[in-house]
Amino acid sequence: MSDNSNQNQSEGSDDVTSPDTIGASTPSDSGNLEKDPSDWVSGDDPMTEAQRSYLDTLARQAGEELPADLNKAQASEHIDRLRSATDK
Helix, strand or coil: CHHHHHHHHHCCHHHCCCCCCCCCCCCCCCCCCCCCHHHCCCCCCECCHHHHHHHHHHHHHHCCCCCCCCEHHHHHHHHHHHHHHHCC
8 A cells, every 4th residue: 555655755746736725737828927906805904004004105106195104005005105206
């Protein structure tokens, strides 16, 4: 029996999937792996401290003031917009 189990492990090991893995074994050809922030499950949660800090830096560089109570999706959209505007 041990010979059979060793054989199963060595055969086709590149094609073996495990319930503990995520993602495909080969990249997708879809091209766009980003989700629209408005489609995020946690998009309505308050922005993270990292988002707040980065957004503060970008807004200061752009000379803009933004509300401090943004959610994650809103913060992400502002970050994308300000990054494009400031080329950062």
